[in-house]
Amino acid sequence: MEGPAALRDDIDIEESDKRPMELGYKPEFRRDMSLFGVLGISFCAIGILTGSSAAFQAGLFSGGPLGLFWGWNICSLFMLLIALSQAEICSAYPTMGGLYFWVSKLKPDLPVLAYCTGWIYAIAMTLTGTSGNLTVALFIASLVEVASGRTLSRIEIVTIAWGINILSGVINTTGTKAIGRMSSFNIWWTLGGTFVLVITLLVKAPVKNSAQFVFTDFENFTGWGSEGFVAVYSLEGSETAGQVAEEAVRAEFLAPMAVVGSIIGSWIIGLAYMLALLFSVQSITSIQATSYAIPIAQLYYDAVGKHLTLMCLTVICLAQFMAAVTAFTASSRLCYALARDDAFPAKSAFMALNRHQAPYVGVWMSVFIGCVVSCAYIGSVIAFNAILSSAAIAVMLSYLQPIAIRVFWPSSLKARGPFHLGKWSWSINAISLAFTSFICVLFILPTASPVNKNNMNYAVVSVGGIVMIVTTTWIFWGRFRYKGPVLTHLRRASGSGIPDEKLA
Known part of the structure; x- marks a missing residue:
């Protein structure tokens, strides 16, 4: 006999399935993911410890402490606005496919927009996972060099990356429960790891920098004369919660909460971690000249010594691995959503x-x-x-589509979910669109001067290649096959303002 808890779970699942069925999708996945799991997916995808470490070493050379501190806070604020824009749409359309599905429902009369968004985002997530797994390999290479003094060859690093890729696949193959548990664990690992890293740096660093250095010192190793040209950091990945919306209970509430909450949490944690790094950095030139595969390993070695460096790098390395795993979670779910709607070949297989x-x-x-x-x-x-930096640009290009539609066609969101922005909706979307467009342009500009073949930003070439691939598939295949979402559940939309649709 079922108890009250089991009955309540059944009611929650029934309510969770209601909105996707209204949108025309028959439930195919078990709803095994809790709020903590969904929040963890977004938090995990952002990978704040590794993201902050990468942002730190890039920003240190192009803006110094001043650029790092203000760049982090300003960009985090704008990324929060983007997350609010995404959360509002996600609450209305809590289905697998995320950005792709949102565009398909917001602008159904232009299926090319949804198709291109889906393909670009799928490629971006696959490359993001690839980048993350190679970064794990680079962290392992740095651990080996710190521990033994031996520098791994590129072939050895790639071999490790292959093993990490395969392990990511194995974890994703074990399904929703395993991913949910891993992402929940990642929240605690990140919180605990950040605390350990911050305390270790502040206690063990032999020289503590002054507040004047941390908040006002400007460094520029880029060669550009303008002090305004510094690295820009973004918190990408919060929208990943939308990819598992059909695997979560009450996703219309949980997914948008995860999208916004992961940005707020990452902003605060990243700021605390970055300040600890800035107060503890011993020599910027030492980091720039390092032989370690991951330059920030030099900062730790100078500040806390060999043994504690091994511990700190291990904390960051494991966090990076979990982030890379969730990128493949997102890419596989997006392939499923695209195949379901005839926007991807080999439908039955995917x-x-x-x-x-x-x-x-x-x-x-x-x-x-x-x-x-x-x-x-x-x-x-x-x-x-160049290939992997194009992933970050491709993600931002994917962000552009639904936000731009909400700005230029404000009435495109036919029905609001429980999370909405009210009268602030258009203003927040307009600011988000401006910032996203700015970032897409900035990310393809050269990062150093004078520009030569070794420091040229080739991301513009790889992004152009991605756009060309997607455009070609649309012209020769997609426009004949893809017409919009294909319903797997017959429903009536009478009185909703949405026309009845046929069961595919």
Whole structure:
């Protein structure tokens, strides 16, 4: 006999399935993910410890402490506005597919927009996972060098990256419960890890920098004369909660809360971590001249010594690994959503679920692409960095579509979910659109002067390649196959202002 808790769970699941069925989708996944799991997915995808570490070493050379501190806070504020814009749409459309599905419902008369958004975002998530797994390999290479003094070759680093890619695939193949537990664990790991890192740095650093250095010192190693040209940091990944909306209970509430909450949490944690790094950095020139695969390893070595550096890098490395795993979670779910709507080839294969409720074909396609792309690192670090930096731009390009539609067609959101911005909706979307457009342009500009073949920002080439691939598939395949969302559940939309649709 069922108890009150089981009955309540059944009611919650029934309510959770209601909105996707109204949108025309039959429930296919078990709703095994809790609020903590959904929040963890977004938090995990952002990867704040690793993201802050990468932002730190980039910003330190192009803006110094001054650029780091203000750049982090200003960009975090704008990313919060973007998250609010996304959360409002996510609450209205809590289904798998995220950005892609939002565009398909906001502008159904232009299916090319949804198709291109879905493909660009799928490529971006796959490359993000690839980048994350290679970063894990670079952290391991730094750990080896700190511990033994031995520098790993590029082939050895790529071999490690292959193993990390495959392990990411194995974890994703075990399904929603495993991913949910890992992402929940990541929240505690990040909170505890940040506390350990901050305390270790502040206690063990032999020289503490002054507040004047932390908040006013400007450094510029880029060669650009303008002091306004410094690195810009973004917190991408919070929208990943939308990719698992059909696997979470009451996703119309939980997913938007996770989108916004993960940005706020990451902003605060990242700021605390960054301040600890700034107060503890011993020598900027030492970090710039380091031989370690991850430059921030030099900061830790100078500040806390060999043994504590090994501990600190291990904390960040594991956080990075969990972030990379969730990128493949997002890419595989997006492939499922695209295939369900005839926007991806091999529909039956990409929609197939194993006994753990995992879309395993999308998972292992992401792993395969990750292994192939990682091989570029052997031939050219510059080429590999161009491919992977294009992932960040592709994500921002994907952000542009739904936000732009909300700005230029304010009535496009036919029905509001429980999370909405009210009278502030258009203003927040307009500011988000301006910032997203600015970032897309900034990310393809050269990062150093004078520009030469070694410091040229080749991301513009790789982004152009992604756009060309997506455009070509649309012209020769997509426009004949993709017409918009394909319903898997017959429903009536009488009185809703939405026309009846046919069951595919």
